[in-house]
Amino acid sequence: MSILIATQFTPAEWAQWEPALRQALPHETLLTAWPVAEPDAVDIAIVANPPAGSLRGLNRLRLIQSLWAGVDKLLADPGLPAGVPLARMVDPAMNEAMAETALWAVLSLHRGFFAYAKQQREGQWRQRAQRRADEVRVLVLGLGQMGRTVAERLARNGYAVSGWSTREARLHGVATQAGDAALPAMLAKAEIVVNLLPLTPSTAGIFNAQTFSQLRHGASLVNLARGAHVVEADLLVALDSGQVGHAVLDVFQVEPLPADHPLWRHPSVTVLPHVAALTDPRSAAEVVSRNVQAVRQGLLPEHQVDRARGY
C-alpha cells in the first residue's frame, strides 16, 4: 500500500519535511502528486492544508494524519472523506516550543520587559518595581496536550498557575477547574491569561467584551491558539481603555495580519507571525511513523480527532 502526502508546502518547507518523512518511513511508497494512478493502493493520507480535491477517490483510506495540531480548518473542508479515522499531530517538540513561547510571554509581562523595550526606544532609564513569580497569577485556558505542557512549565518556573478546561483535568502543581460556570471567577483572579483552547463552535469568540469586563483591570492576554477565539474589535476597545493592559498575539482573524490592521501598531500589543510553536519535522515524522505502523497492524491511531467535538 502507498501513502499520499497532500500539502500546500512551499519548496523550502518541503525541503525540511521530505527527508524527515523519508527517514521515518523508509519502506513506504510516498506519493506527492494527485490524482494518483491507483487510488485503491493508497491507505493513508498525510495532510497539511490539503488542496481541494486531493483526497478524492481514495476509497481505501484507513488513516488521515494531519501534520498540524489544530484541525479546525481541516474539519471545515467539505472534501474531507467522512468515516476515515483522522489523527492530529501531537508533537512533543511542538509542545515544548509552545511552553517556551508562553513562558517568554509571561516572563516579559511579569518582569516588564515589553515596557523596558519601549523605554529603550525613548532613551529612558527607569527601574520598575519587581515582584516574585509566585505572586503572579497566571490562568491557562485549555488543558489539552499543549495547555498541560504550558501550565506545568509555568508552574515549574515558580508562577501561581491555575487552569481551566471544558472537561475535568488534573495537573501537577496547577489548580484546575472545568466548565463554563467556573470561568468568570477564574478570569477575575488572573493577571495573565494564556489561551490554548481548541477552536470549536463553543470557543469561537470566547474573548469578547463580556470576557474582558470580567478580568482584573490591566490584566494581560496571551493568545497562542486561534485568531477566531478573539473578537479583535472588542480587544482593541479593551486595550484602549486599559482594561486589558497588554496582549501578546500569535494568531489573528486574518493571517498574515493585514498591513493596515491597527493591532500591528497598538502600543500595548506584541504581534508574532504565528510562530508560537512550529511543528518540528523530525519529531513529527516519528509520530507519523508510529501511527502508520499502528494502523497497518489494525490498531487505532494515537490522538484521533473526535469530529463531533471538533478536536
Next chain:
Amino acid sequence: MSILIATQFTPAEWAQWEPALRQALPHETLLTAWPVAEPDAVDIAIVANPPAGSLRGLNRLRLIQSLWAGVDKLLADPGLPAGVPLARMVDPAMNEAMAETALWAVLSLHRGFFAYAKQQREGQWRQRAQRRADEVRVLVLGLGQMGRTVAERLARNGYAVSGWSTREARLHGVATQAGDAALPAMLAKAEIVVNLLPLTPSTAGIFNAQTFSQLRHGASLVNLARGAHVVEADLLVALDSGQVGHAVLDVFQVEPLPADHPLWRHPSVTVLPHVAALTDPRSAAEVVSRNVQAVRQGLLPEHQVDRARGY
C-alpha cells in the same frame, strides 16, 4: 547594642526597606542618621552605597552587612573600616529574579523574539526557523550563588548549558570547567554567553576584542553582572561586524547609560536599566536578621566577603 543603617536610598526605596527591616529586626534599635551619638553602642552596620564618612568612629563594629550582592564599589571605598567582617547579600529571591532575566534573554535570542519585535515595528509577517532548546548551547560565566541558579534554571528549561568559573564548581545538569586555560574553547562552542562573574581586577574588561574574536560568528552576549566586565568600544565594533549577533545589557560602564551613548540605539542591543535582579526587601531583611543573630551569638556571618579576592 544598636544597628546603623547607612544608605543613599531615595524616600521611595526607604519606604520599601524600612518596614521590611523593622519587621525582621523587631527588638533592635535602628539608627538612620550619622554621626551617631554613642558610636560605641553600634556593633552592626547595614549598608547600601554608604555615604562617605558614615561609618567613621564606629570602633565596636562586628559586622558590616551589605544590602547589595555586588561589593566591588564598597571595597573600593577608602572609608570602609578594615578588619571588620563584611557580608554581602545573598538573597534567594534575587537569585530567582536573576534566573528569570537570564531565561527571558535566552528564550528571546533562541526563539527570535527580538527579531520579531523588529518585524512588528516594520509591519513584516515572516516566520523564522525554529530550533529545539537542547540544540542551543549556552555558556554561563561565573558559578557563584547567582551563576549557579541561572545555569541550573536554564538547564531545567532544556538548554545545553555549560558553566565556567575561576574555581572548580559542580552543578546539576551543567558541564563545568574552571580556569583561564579552559575559557577560549568554551567560548568557541557557545551560541549565547551569559555573564555573572564577580567584578575583580582579573575579570574587569574580560569581554574585549580578543574574547569576542574567540566566539562563534553571530554569538550573543547577555551581561547581567557589571558594566566594567565589557570593553564597550570593542563590543560596538563586534556588533557592527556581526561577530557578536546581539547583546542584552543590564549594566554599563556609566549608569544611567548616558543619553547620547550609541548602545541605546544600536539595532542589535537590548538595554535594561540595571533591573536584572533587584534585592527583595522582604527576603533580604530575613537574611540580614539571620546574620545579625549569628554575630550576636559569636558566630561568623554567612556570605562573608574575602576582601583580598574581592567577592
